[in-house]
Amino acid sequence: MTFTHHEQTPYPEHPFAEIIRILGKGKKGSRPLTQDEAYLAMNMILTDQVLPVQLGAFLMLMRVKEETPEELAGFALAARESFDIADNAVKVDLDWSSYAGKRRHLPWFLLSALLLAENGITVFMHGASGHSADRLYTENMLGYLGIQCANSIKEAKRQLEQQHFSYLSLEYFCPKLHEIIELRPILGLRSPVHTLVRLLNPFNAEHSIQGIFHPGYRPVHQQAAALLNQPHMAVLKGEGGETERNPDMECLVQSVHNGELSDENWPALFPRRHVKPEILDPEQLALIWQGKLEDEFAEASIIGTAAIALKLLGKAETQEQAQQLASEYWLRRDKQKYAGV
Known part of the structure; x- marks a missing residue:
């Protein structure tokens, strides 16, 4: 054989x-x-x-x-x-990423963004809801302020033109990255996509603001923005990883302005830390906006976060001017807006 x-x-x-x-x-x-x-x-x-x-x-x-x-x-x-955005281009003043979700405090940064929008600054916010049951994600919170999330680039453009603010989930402009983010409970770890999505800036805004949780990522975002030729960008260690200044703590903001990298410390706004609330009630977002509820931590967080954005946008030259302008915006806000549903 x-x-x-x-x-x-x-x-x-x-x-x-x-x-x-x-x-x-x-x-x-x-x-x-x-x-x-x-x-x-x-x-x-x-x-x-x-x-x-x-x-x-x-x-x-x-x-x-x-x-x-x-x-x-x-x-x-x-x-x-x-991204398939070319035909739907719209001028966005500030790109704002929101992917972390809040756990210890309510998402006061939403009122910061809306405060800017009410004063003619066009803010595009993008994010994704996660699998952490104990976190409050932006797309689930906006309804408490009577705001509907966009479900397409076209609708986001319409909202930006009409109300200077829109939130669009990642799944509607980059579904593949959204799929990968959804792998977190399977892999057990976050992936580079969680970092990447904060840099996407879909409408190519000249100004971009990002929050991170781990301080080591702050200079990485800053340097990546410079490599991407992002004209103006700021990154901070935000409360819970969102773009939100914690008024109880000093806040280091690392920026890029036309290729120049800079670091700036914003001081704590209170001498002592506040006790975190035992229960997070999202309905308080509308009540704080309407002046029906007072909370010094919330107001300082809202104004302080808006101040960092205003300085990034070139609306103020110094921290003090930015803080003053944000305070003025807050005092003269339209309390009938964002009344919730």
């Missing part, structure tokens, strides 16, 4: 395997991706050229080593190319 030897055809390597190898080739052999490699990797992910097992490996390798500014810039460029 004779046996015919069949040569086995080698299985061709998947193009994305090289990306995984760069990130995972041991302590000495691995390295970060260049900005171009990061762009290529995210482009392949967003155009479904990556197998699920490869995506999982990529996300966790990135999570263990943590993202560099170059990687984030490459990811953001690829993501921005995937």
Whole structure:
């Protein structure tokens, strides 16, 4: 009996395997991706050229080593190319990301954003609701202020033109990234996408403001914004990871203005810390806006957050001027607006 030897055809390597190898080739052999490699990797992910097992490996390798500014810039460029926004362009003054959710305090930053909008500053907010049952996410909170979330780029544009404010969930302008964020309860960890989404700036606003939870990410966001040629951007360690100044603590704001990086400390507004509320009642958002409820922590948080945004926007030259202007906005707000539902 004779046996015919069949040569086995080698299985061709998947193009994305090289990306995984760069990130995972041991302590000495691995390295970060260049900005171009990061762009290529995210482009392949967003155009479904990556197998699920490869995506999982990529996300966790990135999570263990943590993202560099170059990687984030490459990811953001690829993501921005995937948005179908050109025909719906609208001038946005301030891009505001909201992905963390609040746990210890109510989302007072929503009233900061609405305060700016009421004074003619167009604010586009984007975010996603998460899987943490103990967190309050923006898209679930806006209804308490009588505001409907947009469900398309077109509707967001209409809201921005009519009321200077709109919130749009990530799933409506980059569904693939939204899918990846939804993997968190499966993988058990956040992924680089949680960092990336804060840099997306879908309407290409000249000013962008971001909140992070881990202080180490603050300079990474700042440097990534510079690589992306973002004209004006500010990032702060926000209360709960949202873009919200905690008035009980000193707040370091790291900015980019036309390529120049700068750091600025904003002082605590109270000598002692407040006790956090035992229960979070979202209905208080409307009551505080309408002046039916007084809360010094809430008001200081709202005004203080708006002040940082106003200085970023160039509406004030100093912290004191920004704080004064935000206070004036607050005192003369239309208390009939955002009355809740």
